[in-house]
Amino acid sequence: MITVAEVIVDVAAYPVDRPFDYLVAPEMAAIIEVGSRVKVPFGPRNVLGFVVAIKDNTDISMNKIKPVAQLLDIEPVLTHEMLELAKWLKQETICYEIDALQAMLPSALRAKYEKIATLQTEIEFLPPALQEVFRTSHKINVKVFEKNNLLNELKQALNDKHISIENIVKQKGKVKEIRKVEILDDSIKLSEIVDGISNRAKKQKQLVLWMQNHQGEIMDPNVIYKEAGVSPQVLQAVVELGAASFIQQEVYRDPFTKEVKRTNFLNLTDEQDIALNKITAAINEKRPETFLLHGVTGSGKTEIYLQTIAKVLAEGKEAIVLVPEISLTPQITERFRSRFGELVAVMHSGLSVGEKYDEWRKVHEGKVKVVVGARSAIFAPFENVGVIILDEEHESTYKQEDSPRYHARDVAIWRSQYHHCPVILGSATPSLESFARAKKNVYTLISLKERALKQSLPTVEIVDMREELKKGNRSMFSMDLAESIQTRLDRQEQIVLFLNRRGYSSFVLCRDCGTVLQCENCDISLTYHRSNEKCKCHYCGYEIHVPKTCPQCQSDHIRFFGTGTQKVEEEIAKLFPQARVLRMDVDTTKTKGSHEQILEAFGEGQADILLGTQMIAKGLDYPNITLVGVLSADTSLHLPDFRAAEKTFQLLTQVSGRAGRHNKPGEVFIQTYTPEHYAIELSKAQNYEPFYEREMHMRHQAGYPPYYYLALIQVSHEDVLMAADYAGKAVDWLRSQLSSNISIIGPTASGISRLQNRYRYQCLIKYKIEPELIPTLMQLIKIYRSDWIKKGILLTVDLDPTMI
């Protein structure tokens, strides 16, 4: 009998996305499992793959089938559920199955290849510079040649067939181990050793005598040196005598920097209680029900999450909590850790690769029961999930922008059906899609209309900045806001100032000829960074020093424009010299833990004003904040994004919600140049539903979601004509296949028409329900993968694009 593994291989751009059969050697057959990673030969090289099935037959003839080269995991890294989910994602998002599988694992377990140059002839045939390198070993990492500027010589040697270059799969994901000392657990033996030590070796004797009181213990060597008063040499000698041994112990890197105080459950308000009961009923009845928990800011949604999780844990099940990356603040994670302590793992992009891997392992090995994390934590490999929670469900960061282009909400609902458990989507400002589904009873709506402590919502004033200008006020602060800041400073209350930076950046402009500094590779202006006087492209990383003169007209009237947080900080210093300010933006939160430190300092009252960007809009819960000022409400309104109004409304509501959450009442000022826009006008009342009605009407008229579905097809090439040509071909082909109920807009140049030196064209498909669409798009992808790709075309399909 033979054993055959079906393997999904890590080869992108193969026209057919299917598993390949590999023969499993008899000695491997007993240990290989579905869900394990393997190395398999594919064409001329070895690649990483995932075993998706094991069988005892194959259609491939025995002289053609290749063997599995190496088994990388004795214990599978992917569960059956994950393999199923990958198949679904492949259909749902039109991606390669391998992309879906890789997305589920921490990067430490994903494929990493190293290029290795291997000597194929006598070393004397090589030029001297290469000889020197190959003398140490016949297999050398290509990086070494890169570093020593020998790539040209290497290329030549390759052409002459003196060397070969292979891709070697490198297995990352090292378990961290530390060295410990295990003391012998045998009193008779220890006594014998003591007796055997000569009196001249006093220190050795002293150590073994000490060990007699610590029989069988596993200890840190440093502790032994200190407590027994001996040197490492003495310990080494005693180990050689057999009184103890060195062992390697696995440890988890601990990303938590400080201890957390335990907190207890709060007595729920009536509204919270009703909500919890509804959710608990679904848990008890094992119903995969999706709840939309719509609660005003400060209504105590988090407390409901916590008590739901407690119920789930009591049933012996696990919980997944997703939080948008940006609001994954220490304050939020602490609220979970303070209730569930060591049972919580945290996953977010701030962790190192090793830390992420360790947090994942805690889940995989069943050491924790709760995961709090950003988008990709939705793939936490729990096997008995009791609830899945998405906090701030409206956040666009829940949608992944690269393949697989999944939305965490959809994956959550899929997993809830697999595990027969509820999903909770929580928000003070739900996405239009979710609220519309709740209205149609696809989701169950639960509303929290009051704040947890019955505090009133803050009062909101809209300030028309055009009027301020007319009155001669050219500052960034309106009279009203400035006055209110002064009052808080006098009363020693705290202030949050929010600078809306979405869709906004500082740029460098020549005042004489109007030239704006552009990226060399992208059709986009460079963003000015004051801290190092550089201009940087946020898409490709290109950066230059700010030139002293205009590159077009040589004028020296070159200035940067835009109100950055640093500029606001300077103005605060002028207007309120006594105010203590903490600034939180990309520049001040670069180093690990800085986020935490700033918030902690503010929480402890070390500053009067917290000035920041999007980062401070969510999650903050400090009792002494009584004033929120939004300096520039409009910037996010004018983006070429059909969700611009929705996002602006959400942001304004969220940031306003930071004020007056405890016993002191709150006040909010929203400064704007377009006070008449409904997204701003309606944020005054902080009432979601009127905004929802209004925005739904707009979407209906324009034919956008949730009334229509969207699919975005993007085609790029280094040559502008090729990009346009193939975008046209894609559109023609789609028109010939799809019914006339579907509208296809385009091809047109994309919003950013050139990115990283590639020209981009796109077409947008609007449709209602169209069973033919996915199969047709799959067909298009197949044409692309088998033909167009060879001509340098890149084509992507995004179902449910967030930005168009």
Ligand SMILES: Nc1ncnc2c1ncn2[C@@H]1O[C@H](COP(=O)(O)OP(=O)(O)OP(=O)(O)O)[C@@H](O)[C@H]1O
């Ligand atoms: N039942 C309760 N009794 C007393 N205090 C409560 C109760 N529920 C919540 N709180 C407190 O009310 C405050 C707001 O609660 P929480 O942060 O959970 O609200 P939220 O709905 O998540 O808010 P947001 O959406 O604005 O982040 C917190 O300080 C919380 O400790």
Ligand SMILES: [Zn+2]
């Ligand atoms: Zn100029």
Ligand SMILES: [Zn+2]
């Ligand atoms: Zn660029």
